[in-house]
Amino acid sequence: MSDSKSLDSPDRRNFLEMATGAVGAAGVAAAAWPFVQSMNPSSDVLAKGITEADLAPIPLGESHTVAWQGKPVFIVHRKPEVAAAMQASPGGKDPEPDQKRAKKPEWLVVVGVCTHLGCVPSRTEEGWLCPCHGSVYDNSGRIIQGPAPANLEVPLYHFVGNDKIVIGEA
Amino acid sequence: MINRIIGWVDQRFPITAIIKHEATEYPVAPNLNYWWNFGSLAGVVLVLQIVTGIFLAMHYKADVTLAFDSIQHIMRSVNYGWLIRYIHATGASAFFAVIYIHISRTLYYGSYRGPRELLWWTGLLLLLLVMGAAFMGYLLPWGQMSFWGAQVITNLFGAIPLVGGHIVVLLRGDFSVGDPTLTRFFALHYLIPFIIAGAVVIHLVALHTVKSSNPSGLPIADKDNIPFHPYYTSKDLFGVGVFLIIFCSFVFFVPDAFIEPDNNIPANPMQTPPHIVPEWYFLPFYAILRSIPDKLLGVVGMGLGIVILAALPYLDRSKIPGGSRYRPIFKALFFVFIADAFVLGYVGAHPPEGPMVLIGRIATVIYFGYIVSMPFVSKWEESWLRKRGLPAPVQKYLDEQAAGGTK
Numbered sequence: 001m002s003d004s005k006s007l008d009s010p011d012r013r014n015f016l017e018m019a020t021g022a023v024g025a026a027g028v029a030a031a032a033w034p035f036v037q038s039m040n041p042s043s044d045v046l047a048k049g050i051t052e053a054d055l056a057p058i059p060l061g062e063s064h065t066v067a068w069q070g071k072p073v074f075i076v077h078r079k080p081e082v083a084a085a086m087q088a089s090p091g092g093k094d095p096e097p098d099q100k101r102a103k104k105p106e107w108l109v110v111v112g113v114c115t116h117l118g119c120v121p122s123r124t125e126e127g128w129l130c131p132c133h134g135s136v137y138d139n140s141g142r143i144i145q146g147p148a149p150a151n152l153e154v155p156l157y158h159f160v161g162n163d164k165i166v167i168g169e170a
Numbered sequence: 171m172i173n174r175i176i177g178w179v180d181q182r183f184p185i186t187a188i189i190k191h192e193a194t195e196y197p198v199a200p201n202l203n204y205w206w207n208f209g210s211l212a213g214v215v216l217v218l219q220i221v222t223g224i225f226l227a228m229h230y231k232a233d234v235t236l237a238f239d240s241i242q243h244i245m246r247s248v249n250y251g252w253l254i255r256y257i258h259a260t261g262a263s264a265f266f267a268v269i270y271i272h273i274s275r276t277l278y279y280g281s282y283r284g285p286r287e288l289l290w291w292t293g294l295l296l297l298l299l300v301m302g303a304a305f306m307g308y309l310l311p312w313g314q315m316s317f318w319g320a321q322v323i324t325n326l327f328g329a330i331p332l333v334g335g336h337i338v339v340l341l342r343g344d345f346s347v348g349d350p351t352l353t354r355f356f357a358l359h360y361l362i363p364f365i366i367a368g369a370v371v372i373h374l375v376a377l378h379t380v381k382s383s384n385p386s387g388l389p390i391a392d393k394d395n396i397p398f399h400p401y402y403t404s405k406d407l408f409g410v411g412v413f414l415i416i417f418c419s420f421v422f423f424v425p426d427a428f429i430e431p432d433n434n435i436p437a438n439p440m441q442t443p444p445h446i447v448p449e450w451y452f453l454p455f456y457a458i459l460r461s462i463p464d465k466l467l468g469v470v471g472m473g474l475g476i477v478i479l480a481a482l483p484y485l486d487r488s489k490i491p492g493g494s495r496y497r498p499i500f501k502a503l504f505f506v507f508i509a510d511a512f513v514l515g516y517v518g519a520h521p522p523e524g525p526m527v528l529i530g531r532i533a534t535v536i537y538f539g540y541i542v543s544m545p546f547v548s549k550w551e552e553s554w555l556r557k558r559g560l561p562a563p564v565q566k567y568l569d570e571q572a573a574g575g576t577k
Contacts (some may be wrong), residue, residue, distance in 0.1 A: 022564035034249070034253050035225050035250075035254065035256065036227050037249040037250050038228070038229075038248055038249050038250050038251060038254055039225075039228065040249055042229075042247040042249060042251070043246070043247045043249075044247040044249040045247075067281070126516070154334070
């Protein structure tokens with residue numbers, strides 16, 4: 001048992017204060033967790049994380065846009081000569097081979113959000129031009145010139161048969 | 171480094187002095203019992219309600235076509251939405267439980283008596299504001315009870331002679347409770363808590379001017395006071411811990427305890443549920459309303475049920491200091507009053523049939539009788555006690571008062 005001298009010791013009080021503070025801080029952090037989590041996407045928003053796209057109606061040489069997670073995804077049906085040119089080119093300031101970006105040479109799937117500040121680039125003959133600050137992307141969605149730091153993002157997707165892709169799942 | 175920052179601020183804003191004067195070194199009577207915990211508890215619940223309310227408002231939609239479904243969205247899809255909503259719904263009941271205990275303590279110990287009149291009045295104002303916030307918040311889930319509760323309560327204003335009908339339409343923005351009503355109730359439900367927070371500051375400034383009363387029945391000399399920290403910070407925190415245990419057992423084990431089953435049915439303006447009951451915290455006043463067989467007088471009686479309490483500092487004319495400590499009749503009547511409030515609550519929860527009507531009327535008479543008879547009872551009790559011989563400390567206190575005048 002402690003004698004009265006050690007009971008009066010300031011060390012005991014300091015320890016109790018520290019312990020109380022630590023338990024209190026842990027409690028506040030634990031209580032804050034559900035509140036912070038409640039601001040993250042709810043389950044119905046997460047359910048929108050997967051989009052199916054039908055490729056059959058997209059003519060050769062054309063691009064279609066589908067919505068995935070509220071963002072535009074460009075699906076380009078590339079002509080063989082365009083695909084070949086892209087496979088031959090290393091890209092611009094963020095070099096990446098086209099073979100890694102397109103699962104099939106005739107289909108390019110990229111998220112249509114400029115990697116500079118989030119505008120949607122406009123389709124051109126050579127690729128895309130962002131109307132906000134003039135970033136230029138080639139037909140593989142790779143940055144060629146302008147302020148954007150990186151290539152257009154390739155989302156997770158996989159082919160279901162030859163005419164359908166599922167975006168949001170590998 | 172931290173000291174230099176604090177020093178820099180102190181030269182421009184007396185932050186250290188304020189904390190010392192109002193919190194850490196604020197002098198408090200040394201003998202406060204656990205009934206004095208409920209003021210700070212009410213503050214804790216207010217913060218809980220504001221925080222959960224803000225997070226709910228991030229997901230709620232105040233539109234008659236969306237409101238009910240947005241609550242289901244919160245309960246099912248939002249991460250921890252069920253938890254935040256159950257805390258908020260249970261918190262409303264907890265708020266009233268804490269406030270009613272706080273008010274009962276004020277009545278029992280005579281804490282409303284001079285010089286604490288303004289403290290008492292700001293407290294009653296806070297009660298009315300919390301009632302307003304609770305009433306408007308109850309409409310937001312847009313269930314059957316929400317809708318018909320709002321329909322009935324807004325209709326009360328129709329009892330006002332001549333202009334009543336126009337006032338009801340003005341309040342609702344529609345000819346019945348509808349989309350404009352829901353939207354404005356949401357706006358006000360979000361606004362009122364911040365008015366409450368401001369009124370709490372006034373309540374606390376008044377408190378820190380007159381200081382807490384104490385259970386001894388006699389004022390405590392300044393030299394006997396103890397600093398708020400660590401004595402009452404630790405005591406209040408302990409109370410918060412006990413409160414949270416009880417509160418969380420409701421939130422996690424019986425979260426539907428305070429949600430009427432009928433409110434899980436979307437509002438239907440074409441059909442009233444067979445039995446409309448207000449939330450438990452309105453029941454005594456609802457019983458007073460139903461006990462008076464006249465529309466206007468019923469509404470007036472219900473309002474007076476709270477407003478008349480403001481007169482207590484002047485109705486209590488006894489020279490014997492404090493509340494129940496040295497006043498046996500005052501004490502007995504306090505318990506009659508509390509029991510009567512429970513009877514009124516019971517009557518309010520049941521259909522006004524058979525004996526309920528008579529019990530409700532008797533209880534209403536007792537409720538107002540307690541208040542109206544107080545000037546006479548307090549005077550008569552004082553002379554009876556003097557005749558019997560006062561306890562030494564009270565006699566000493568009264569002699570000092572007589573000698574020194576008002577000190």
